[in-house]
Amino acid sequence: MPKAPQDAPTTGCVIVGGGPAGMMLGLLLARAGVQVTVLEKHEDFLRDFRGDTVHASTLRMLDELGLGARFAAVPHRLIESLELKVQGVPVQVDLRHLPGTHRHIALVPQWDFLELLAAAAAQEPTFTLLRSCEVLGPLWAGTAVAGVRYRDAAGAVRELRAPLTVACDGRGSTLRDAIGLTPKRFGAPMDVWWFRVPRHDEDPAGLAGAMGSGHMVAMIDRGDYYQCAFVIPKGSDASLRAQGIESLHRRMTEVVPWVADRIRTVTSFDDVKLLDVQLDRLTRWYTDGALIIGDAAHAMSPVGGVGINLAVADAVAAARLLADPLRAGSVPTKALRRVQIRRWLPTVIVQSVQRMVHNRVIAVAVSGTGPARPPAAVRLVSRVPMLRRVIGYGVAIGPLPEHIPDFARR
Numbered sequence: 001m002p003k004a005p006q007d008a009p010t011t012g013c014v015i016v017g018g019g020p021a022g023m024m025l026g027l028l029l030a031r032a033g034v035q036v037t038v039l040e041k042h043e044d045f046l047r048d049f050r051g052d053t054v055h056a057s058t059l060r061m062l063d064e065l066g067l068g069a070r071f072a073a074v075p076h077r078l079i080e081s082l083e084l085k086v087q088g089v090p091v092q093v094d095l096r097h098l099p100g101t102h103r104h105i106a107l108v109p110q111w112d113f114l115e116l117l118a119a120a121a122a123q124e125p126t127f128t129l130l131r132s133c134e135v136l137g138p139l140w141a142g143t144a145v146a147g148v149r150y151r152d153a154a155g156a157v158r159e160l161r162a163p164l165t166v167a168c169d170g171r172g173s174t175l176r177d178a179i180g181l182t183p184k185r186f187g188a189p190m191d192v193w194w195f196r197v198p199r200h201d202e203d204p205a206g207l208a209g210a211m212g213s214g215h216m217v218a219m220i221d222r223g224d225y226y227q228c229a230f231v232i233p234k235g236s237d238a239s240l241r242a243q244g245i246e247s248l249h250r251r252m253t254e255v256v257p258w259v260a261d262r263i264r265t266v267t268s269f270d271d272v273k274l275l276d277v278q279l280d281r282l283t284r285w286y287t288d289g290a291l292i293i294g295d296a297a298h299a300m301s302p303v304g305g306v307g308i309n310l311a312v313a314d315a316v317a318a319a320r321l322l323a324d325p326l327r328a329g330s331v332p333t334k335a336l337r338r339v340q341i342r343r344w345l346p347t348v349i350v351q352s353v354q355r356m357v358h359n360r361v362i363a364v365a366v367s368g369t370g371p372a373r374p375p376a377a378v379r380l381v382s383r384v385p386m387l388r389r390v391i392g393y394g395v396a397i398g399p400l401p402e403h404i405p406d407f408a409r410r
Contacts, residue, residue: 008159011037021294021311022168023117028319030124031408034326039133045111053305056102056396066410076108084209095392137178145289164331167292171299183280189363192275193230215255286336301354316402346399
């Protein structure tokens with residue numbers, strides 16, 4: 001258990017991970033005048049097949065940050081409805097009745113979203129982003145976390161002290177595990193294959209999905225291609241790959257017949273990436289000197305595409321509640337507890353809905369043993385417009401949406 005040497009460099013807050021939660025928290029704390037350092041493991045943000053849906057609640061927060069115009073200049077697609085065809089029954093979720101000016105969600109490559117936040121944060125004199133820096137573990141002062149050890153871009157092991165360390169390093173969080181916090185795992189009935197197929201001008205726009213007996217796919221409109229999420233039974237990746245790429249071609253065209261003329265552009269399984277779907281949640285998100293937020297605190301299912309937006313909301317709540325203690329140079333554990341209390345209910349609500357969808361819809365779909373008719377809930381939603389609007393609100397805004405604190409607005 002390395003102790004923090006007194007001569008190690010010091011910052012006001014060290015954030016581990018430059019994802020949506022880490023970059024948003026870094027920006028907000030820097031605008032609060034806190035000396036903040038973000039350590040990002042990679043040289044850039046260019047990782048494919050990451051969550052790319054920026055929902056109405058997050059778009060509103062970008063406006064409150066004064067970044068709405070900058071975001072509008074980033075290539076993206078605006079989606080006003082989501083359509084899923086379940087065993088031939090179309091279900092369209094309507095976003096056009098959302099409150100506020102953003103009656104849509106945006107599809108934007110996550111790296112562009114993160115670079116937008118990084119560029120805004122770089123304008124603040126108290127912000128530092130260190131790329132290609134891999135955090136190895138925490139520093140300790142007795143039983144309290146007092147900073148981190150990390151390997152820099154040159155391979156040297158360094159130390160950085162801080163009164164608060166925030167783990168935003170994703171569902172496989174190195175820092176969370178090293179601190180000794182273990183999430184409760186709820187399991188998931190599926191994994192996801194990610195791949196691309198070309199899109200033609202006459203093809204459906206936006207975000208669409210289809211579900212048939214034994215198969216389920218979501219297709220995200222990227223302009224000249226679709227990013228496809230093909231759902232497979234949990235743990236079946238190796239056995240399905242052994243059947244050859246033609247089996248994917250066949251399954252895909254069974255669910256979405258109109259891609260038959262282009263599915264063979266996926267020439268091998270080298271073009272297909274696996275997402276190991278996880279759904280878990282920490283019982284306690286903090287310890288003395290450290291806070292865990294975003295996917296590190298609660299890994300989300302891809303259902304609803306809400307992961308980015310919950311992570312951003314965690315960061316906004318944390319910044320509002322912790323800016324004053326950080327400016328004073330000391331963060332009591334009870335302040336960290338308040339962050340978890342604030343974000344606990346929306347996390348539990350969203351994960352409960354995801355678990356219900358897993359068990360009642362997706363598990364039945366991927367097993368191929370369900371009834372020929374869609375589930376009763378699906379049939380009801382297809383017939384009642386108000387239910388579709390409620391679902392749209394739940395997806396695009398969600399429970400307990402956050403607002404940017406006054407100190408960070410521009």
